[in-house]
Amino acid sequence: GAGVSQSPRYKVAKRGQDVALRCDPISGHVSLFWYQQALGQGPEFLTYFQNEAQLDKSGLPSDRFFAERPEGSVSTLKIQRTQQEDSAVYLCASSLWWDASSGNTIYFGEGSWLTVV
Amino acid sequence: QQQVKQSPQSLIVQKGGISIINCAYENTAFDYFPWYQQFPGKGPALLIAIRPDVSEKKEGRFTISFNKSAKQFSLHIMDSQPGDSATYFCAASYGSGGGADGLTFGKGTHLIIQP
Incomplete structure (x- = not known):
């Protein structure tokens, strides 16, 4: 694709619900990052992949956050509870x-955009 | 500990004026300093970037000035236009040789260019 594609664009989740966020990187891109941006703040690093290998997950705020990129292209960020x-x-x-x-x-x-209510 | 400090938080400039945004960093291992522009509802987009071996880089109306000894760098937007109204983020990174880490961002500057 022409750019990095993310879905869903908007998600409202009830507290305690699990969510999965999908990322389609630019074709052929080896490196993939996830960042979290709170309202009015700069993006904060969560995790980094090189192909399918997760080389750094030091920014994940808790063990409820999990990211994967099993085939080295599409990535999913999962947030539990x-x-x-x-x-x-x-x-x-x-x-x-x-x-x-x-x-x-x-x-x-x-x-x-994730809103937890 | 905030590794990249950005100021001002917000800035109003008249059309045609010069917009100046400043950043200071703490980690001397940083060796890549980009500026990103973000419009509401969009992801950040790379505007211009500099490495510490040069003191200034210019691309069109956008200039980065870099002061390695002071651990500071700034973005200058010449002849500012209403279309430049956006949030600007400075960032820094290290990781030569395939290091992970990615980018450490400042908190952003909300720039408004008044017609």
């Missing part, structure tokens, strides 16, 4: 090959 503090925009981003020295751009999707 959602809480109100999970309400945020979840941004997926991809890059051809992420290396700060490579100059490759990180491209962001439009985000999945």
